[in-house]
Amino acid sequence: MTGKELFIMKNKILLAIADGLGDRPCPSLDGKTPLQYANTPHLDRLAEKGSCGIVDLYRAGVPVGTDFGHMILLGGYDLKDYPGRGPIEAFGEGVELLPGDVALRCNFASVDGDFLVKDRRAGRIREGTGELARALNGLEIDGVQILFKEATEHRAVLVLRGEGLSDRISDTDPKVEDHRINFARALDGSKEAAFTAEVLNQFLIRAHEILGGHALNQKRLAAGQLAANAILTRGAGKMPAIQKVTEALHYTAACVAAESTVLGVARLAGFDVMTDSSFTGNLDTDVEKKAGMAVGALKDHDFVALHYKATDLMGHDNRPSGKVQAIEKYDHMLACVEQLIAAREDLGNVIIALAADHSTPCERREHSGDPVPVVISGVNIRRDAVLKYDEISCAAGALCRMKGADFQATLLDYLEVSPKQGN
Ligand SMILES: [Zn+2]
Known part of the structure; x- marks a missing residue:
């Protein structure tokens, strides 16, 4: 040889x-x-x-x-x-998911005081979404940790991390304007789905309060722009093991x-x-x-x-x-x-x-x-x-x-x- x-x-x-x-x-x-x-x-x-x-x-x-x-x-x-679109988009934005996490695709949107959607993309906001996302990231609701990260333009990803979560929840994005946000519902009879929908709805209300009072939105309003004062979600997916x-x-x-x-x-x-x-x-x-x-x-x-x-x-x-x-x-x-x-x-x-x-x-x-x-x-x-x-x-x-x-x-x-x- x-x-x-x-x-x-x-x-x-x-x-x-x-x-x-x-x-x-x-x-x-x-x-x-x-x-x-x-x-x-x-x-x-x-x-x-x-x-x-x-x-x-x-x-x-x-x-x-x-x-x-x-x-x-x-x-x-x-x-x-296959984990669904939410988790894949989250990974795409650099958010590393753990088994059991529920991820959702989001839009920054503009709503009135009654959660009536005036613009599903907050006037196609391009700048400052990182600052807004940081104001939401790290919240905790009923023991569930909130991870929130901006993506391109008006898009963002939301991750719910904690025990007993389910991805069997409805989209909150009404998909059309001049409709109220569809607050999340459980899509099956499980207590996990009911709990997750409840946590998500609490988050949407907190997000509206926090974003509504954010200095960046005050500036946008003063400049005649729409406030990015709400989050719409869709495509919930649970990260498989x-x-x-x-x-x-x-x-x-x-x-x-x-x-x-x-x-x-x-x-x-x-x-x-x-x-x-x-x-x-x-x-x-x-x-x-x-x-x-x-x-x-x-x-x-x-x-x-x-x-x-x-x-x-x-x-x-x-x-x-x-x-x-x-x-x-x-x-x-x-x-x-x-x-x-x-x-x-x-x-x-x-x-x-x-x-x-x-x-x-x-x-x-x-x-x-x-x-x-x-x-x-x-x-x-x-x-x-x-x-x-x-x-x-x-x-x-x-x-x-x-x-x-x-x-x-x-x-x-x-x-x-x-x-x-x-x-
Ligand atoms: Zn392809």
Whole structure:
């Protein structure tokens, strides 16, 4: 045996995720899918140098949301682990939830003295919400701790932390103006739901008192602006007892993305999150900077996920040619990734994988259950006969058709972190 054969480099994984990438034949693209139609030399070369397949994220024919799709790709989680939007948004804003916490998405709003909603977004308030949130954060009601954090513009997240809480409570956001706040009700007969609704309603009343008297709101009123003097809530979700995958399997991971939903899921899975104001989630996002940040993160992480959003937006807007353009930009991002990795000798053996969190066919303008094309590419990956990265070519590859959690497990096995079964 030669020394060369004995030398084994540690594998690292860079997983690129093009949101909503999968599609169906488009008449305006000569009956091809946007991925078949687009000019993608770098994606094709990755397909050529590895194993290809198609993936049903959860189950064949079942569409998934971006949140659950990423829970599967990043953490191999199951539907029973899905915590709902409230907790994912809370993680997205950097609030680390504990099992049993109930999280809700919120708006700052303007109400009159009778809780009649005058503006659901408090005049689209942009500044000062951090100050207002700090006035509410840390309150305690009937032994329940209140965590409150501002998010983008008029949005915020609320976390109730304590014993005996339930997420089976109604939304308090009336969804229309000139209606009173719908004070929370229990959605089942449990005492936990009744208790949680009561705590939340007490909080809404306290929040109205505190915000109404806040100096920032006095200033807003004096300047002819609406006061952000109330909180509307929706999407209560209880944090299930799930483990961070990186802690469960002892590896390090990072996620580079713009979208708070994706960043939230990444945090929930135990990933470090990295973002930048130049990442817009649209066609004008800075893909070179994104690629640089992802490759940089490989230095200190075993697994790096690099998320790209524009493909999904074009599907939702039914713009096949826009999706082609978004895919060609994604191809350029992967070219940057490959170049940057090639220039580094300190990263070990980097395996590049390609995936998507679901299909968003232009004709449907929504997520569908169509499987997505995937690739695992690298010098130590079995090469199949596939030469092109698209929905049809990849279906003939060595990975065949697999579920999302199996794809995630397959990737993790290259990190050698999954325990051997049997002896
Ligand atoms: Zn998505």
